[in-house]
Amino acid sequence: MKKPPESAMVLAAGLGTRLRPLTDTRPKALVEVAGRSLIDRALDRLVAAGVSRAVVNLHHHAETLRRHLAGRRDIDIVCSDESRELLDTGGGVAKALSLLGSAPFLVVNADALWFDGTRNTLHRLAEAWDGRRMEALMLMHPTVQAVGYDGRGDYHMAPTGRLRRRNHSEVVPFLFAGVQILSPKLFADGPTGAFSLNRIYDQAEGRRRLFGCRHLGIWMHVGSPAGLAEAEAALAAL
Numbered sequence: 096m097k098k099p100p101e102s103a104m105v106l107a108a109g110l111g112t113r114l115r116p117l118t119d120t121r122p123k124a125l126v127e128v129a130g131r132s133l134i135d136r137a138l139d140r141l142v143a144a145g146v147s148r149a150v151v152n153l154h155h156h157a158e159t160l161r162r163h164l165a166g167r168r169d170i171d172i173v174c175s176d177e178s179r180e181l182l183d184t185g186g187g188v189a190k191a192l193s194l195l196g197s198a199p200f201l202v203v204n205a206d207a208l209w210f211d212g213t214r215n216t217l218h219r220l221a222e223a224w225d226g227r228r229m230e231a232l233m234l235m236h237p238t239v240q241a242v243g244y245d246g247r248g249d250y251h252m253a254p255t256g257r258l259r260r261r262n263h264s265e266v267v268p269f270l271f272a273g274v275q276i277l278s279p280k281l282f283a284d285g286p287t288g289a290f291s292l293n294r295i296y297d298q299a300e301g302r303r304r305l306f307g308c309r310h311l312g313i314w315m316h317v318g319s320p321a322g323l324a325e326a327e328a329a330l331a332a333l
Contacts, residue, residue, distance in 0.1 A: 099144045099221040100276065103201035104188055105137055108154035108177050113319045122156040124205040125163060128317060129330045134160070134205045135167075142169050144217035146201065150194045152177050152187040184292040189282050199226065199278050202292075206318070207273030208326060209234075212311030220276055223256070223308040230281050230299045233258065234274040235307035241270060242315040242329045243322035256306040260297065269307065272314050 111123025118126065124134035131139075134151070141149055152175040153160050164172050175191040182190055188202060201217070209216060216234065224232050235258075238248045248267035250258045261267040281295050299305040315326040 097222060099141075099146055099217045100198060100200045101146065102148045102150070102195045102198070103141050103146045103203060104191055104195060105134065105141075105149050105151045105203050105205050106184055106187060107134055107160060107205035108152040108181060108187055109206075110155050110181075114317075114323065118155070120156075122153075122160045124160055125156075126206075126317070126323070128208060128315075128323065128326050132163070133208065133317065134163075137203050137205055137207060138167060138170060138172075140209070140217065141201070141203070144215055144221075146217070147171060148173070150175055150191045151205075152182075152191065154178055154181045181289065183289045185286065185290040185295055186288055188277070188292065189285060189287070189290075192279060192282060195279070197279060199224065199276050202275050202277055204273030208315040208317055209236075209272060209274065209310065210313040214311070216274070216310060216312060219311070220274065220308050223306075224276050226278065228304065229276075229306050230278045230302065230304040231296060231306070232256075232276045233296075233305070233307050234272040234310050235269040236272040236310040236314040238268060238270050240314070242313065243318075243325040244270060244316040246270065250307060252307045252309070256308065257303065258296075258300060258305045258307045260300060269309075272310050 107124040111118035125132045148171045150173050154177040157178040173194050249271045250269050251267050252269050317323045317326050
């Protein structure tokens with residue numbers, strides 16, 4: 096794969112409880128950072144990389160987000176409605192598989208706020224994809240360089256890119272940046288109903304087919320009002 100997939104899923108169905116009271120009247124995806132909503136920033140990145148179709152799942156304030164998305168004309172957007180049942184990240188992707196096609200596809204968290212380094216991040220991710228070895232390729236960011244992040248990291252990443260999830264007692268150098276390429280094969284014998292993508296990652300890791308690609312730009316965590324304020328300040332400094 097030398098160019099990004101044509102289709103992408105944007106995960107936008109979360110409740111955004113940690114961003115209250117901002118999310119009392121809107122979905123988290125419509126919270127603004129420096130005057131532009133999180134989901135528009137994510138869609139802007141997809142458009143800039145040449146992605147032509149985005150599937151967006153909806154739950155919290157679903158109709159508000161649907162009306163907002165109807166205003167975009169630069170990318171084909173299809174909504175996957177989870178207003179009756181929130182399916183978590185894995186269940187949301189599984190529900191939308193028929194809309195994403197049979198080829199590998201991008202999955203982007205609506206609240207993933209990233210900025211390219213010297214090259215387009217999604218182009219780099221596509222160039223690193225190798226379907227012979229990989230079922231999932233995750234964008235990984237160094238924890239020490241993340242804005243607004245104070246966690247213990249998510250994965251070890253070998254020089255080959257192969258990932259190993261940290262155990263409970265470890266501190267590891269990379270966090271998952273909320274951007275990835277997934278193969279539909281991951282879901283062939285997967286769970287049903289609501290489930291986390293973490294279950295899919297662990298299965299791929301067990302088959303030694305879970306890989307990472309290091310992000311070379313800026314990444315910001317906006318999971319709380321404090322994180323949002325820090326991201327605003329960092330953007331102003333840029």
